[in-house]
Amino acid sequence: MHFLDQRPSYDLTYNDVFMVPSRSNVASRLDVDLTSADGLATPTPLVAANMTAVSGRRMAETMARRGGLAIYPQDIPSEVVAASIGKVKAASPVFDIAVTVSPDTTVGETLLLISKRSHGVAVVIDDDRHVLGLVSPQDASSSDRFAQAKDVMASDVTRVTSDTAPADVFALLSEQHQEIAVAVDPAGRLVGVMTMKGALRSGIYSPALDDQGRLRAGVAVGINGDIQAKVHAALNAQADVIVMDTAHGHQEKMISALGRAREARDAFTAETGRHVLIVAGNVVTATGCDDLIDAGADILKVGVGPGAMCTTRMQTGVGRPQFSAVLECAEAARERGKAVWADGGVRHPRDVALALAAGAGSVMIGSWFAGTHESTGDQLTDHQGRSYKESFGMASARAVRQRTREQSAYQRARAAMFEEGISSSRMYLDPRRPGVEDLIDWITSGVRSSCTYAGARSLPEFADRAVVGVQSGSGFEEGRPLDQSW
Numbered sequence: 001m002h003f004l005d006q007r008p009s010y011d012l013t014y015n016d017v018f019m020v021p022s023r024s025n026v027a028s029r030l031d032v033d034l035t036s037a038d039g040l041a042t043p044t045p046l047v048a049a050n051m052t053a054v055s056g057r058r059m060a061e062t063m064a065r066r067g068g069l070a071i072y073p074q075d076i077p078s079e080v081v082a083a084s085i086g087k088v089k090a091a092s093p094v095f096d097i098a099v100t101v102s103p104d105t106t107v108g109e110t111l112l113l114i115s116k117r118s119h120g121v122a123v124v125i126d127d128d129r130h131v132l133g134l135v136s137p138q139d140a141s142s143s144d145r146f147a148q149a150k151d152v153m154a155s156d157v158t159r160v161t162s163d164t165a166p167a168d169v170f171a172l173l174s175e176q177h178q179e180i181a182v183a184v185d186p187a188g189r190l191v192g193v194m195t196m197k198g199a200l201r202s203g204i205y206s207p208a209l210d211d212q213g214r215l216r217a218g219v220a221v222g223i224n225g226d227i228q229a230k231v232h233a234a235l236n237a238q239a240d241v242i243v244m245d246t247a248h249g250h251q252e253k254m255i256s257a258l259g260r261a262r263e264a265r266d267a268f269t270a271e272t273g274r275h276v277l278i279v280a281g282n283v284v285t286a287t288g289c290d291d292l293i294d295a296g297a298d299i300l301k302v303g304v305g306p307g308a309m310c311t312t313r314m315q316t317g318v319g320r321p322q323f324s325a326v327l328e329c330a331e332a333a334r335e336r337g338k339a340v341w342a343d344g345g346v347r348h349p350r351d352v353a354l355a356l357a358a359g360a361g362s363v364m365i366g367s368w369f370a371g372t373h374e375s376t377g378d379q380l381t382d383h384q385g386r387s388y389k390e391s392f393g394m395a396s397a398r399a400v401r402q403r404t405r406e407q408s409a410y411q412r413a414r415a416a417m418f419e420e421g422i423s424s425s426r427m428y429l430d431p432r433r434p435g436v437e438d439l440i441d442w443i444t445s446g447v448r449s450s451c452t453y454a455g456a457r458s459l460p461e462f463a464d465r466a467v468v469g470v471q472s473g474s475g476f477e478e479g480r481p482l483d484q485s486w
């Protein structure tokens, strides 16, 4: 990218910048290829952050089905991660995993489970996974919470085989005026579900798949403890990318941890033939990138202090405005044949576009995705009836307590003194976009459009062609839509 005027001598946030359109010969937004330019080549350049309130099995599955990735946080025991990734790998890359209940599950419990997924129904199955019916919140609305699923379920289910093309599922649902199809195997057992929107999305997105055609997922590893054992456990758990994760990535401890991670990864490659990339961070300077590349990082995670759960900048004065951090680090990484992930501070689709224009290979999002059906938390309701999920920072007292659970009381108390994150925050579900796929649609349509404004058909072309200007606070304000007259 280049600046419209001179590159400023001060650092810039996403809000400080804008892009101007250039002459373009890209006729359609659907002509833009969004494949990530980070060596992982995921079809969608989005990564759900390794935060406990964000990434678990549902997030991993859904992100990968729509071409992105989710990273399991470092605080989850390795056997739990292994079991969870096993389920992601077993999931259909096309059909959603259904929420399932047995015929005698109570309506109250069924309704709680329905909110775990975006497709809005629970499938009632017998002990052999044969489909008996569907329960939606509307079906259950007039019955009491202790009624059973079998009393309220609808039994006119649209069934398809698991090899039915999404376009055919769409046509069938539209013909039958149904919202959701249930895919079954030849024995009539449940495989998954697909809504009309899901069918449409399957035509737009390609899933992020490993070399065996299974959904991909990543695992974060901290820099304390037995690094080789942790990396080995993550690789054996079938992680497709390893993220070496600490607040201050440009430190000796990270450099030596990366060396050990690389040894474990290389031994695994020699043994299995499977080569897994290592992401390391967080850094915000070219020298930080160079040192981590020397130590073995394939991708650098960039961002200190822009995160929504982050108190680092207020607590320490340390960090760097994110647009400039990404720009400098992406330039440094590119010189060495490597790439960066822009991590944190994304609040609008435009921020993703700007990070990619600055040269990021992919963009990592935490808190925004915490407020979706697929994040790990339970869906709660405030006194006005608005749905939200609780989020918290990975350096908050709450996360530190969890991470240090096996240490002595004294060590835990000492660690808790260094909190640099918020322990409790409400991430409201956007009623128009309550699922992470809704946000992915919103973001990727914005990014596709940004690329066509720049005349780019791919993300490397976008990073090359984008023209960025610097704006005042009122420039940013002018671009905000108004929901009432002024």
Ligand SMILES: NC(=O)C1=CN([C@@H]2O[C@H](COP(=O)(O)OP(=O)(O)OC[C@H]3O[C@@H](n4cnc5c(N)ncnc54)[C@H](OP(=O)(O)O)[C@@H]3O)[C@@H](O)[C@H]2O)C=CC1
Pocket (backbone or CB within 6 Å): 050, 222, 223, 224, 245, 246, 247, 248, 251, 253, 282, 303, 304, 305, 306, 307, 310, 312, 344, 393, 394, 395, 403, 415, 418, 420
């Ligand atoms: N992107 C960002 O701006 C930030 C992200 N985070 C996230 O929070 C999580 C926890 O990270 P982290 O706090 O590194 O936790 P870890 O538990 O992984 O600890 C990191 C290790 O590095 C040492 N260390 C030295 N200097 C620092 C420093 N300035 N900040 C942090 N650790 C330091 C710590 O020792 P000792 O405790 O003895 O000092 C500790 O041994 C991660 O997921 C991280 O990405 C956290 C803060 C900022």
Ligand SMILES: Nc1nc2c(ncn2[C@@H]2O[C@H](COP(=O)(O)O)[C@@H](O)[C@H]2O)c(=O)[nH]1
Pocket (backbone or CB within 6 Å): 049, 050, 051, 282, 303, 305, 306, 307, 308, 309, 310, 311, 312, 343, 344, 345, 346, 364, 365, 366, 367, 368, 392, 393, 394, 395, 396, 420, 421, 422
């Ligand atoms: N300083 C802190 N940074 C944190 C903490 N927990 C997570 N993070 C970082 O934020 C991004 C996600 O940013 P978001 O704006 O999308 O929420 C995440 O990947 C970490 O790098 C924390 O407690 N303190």
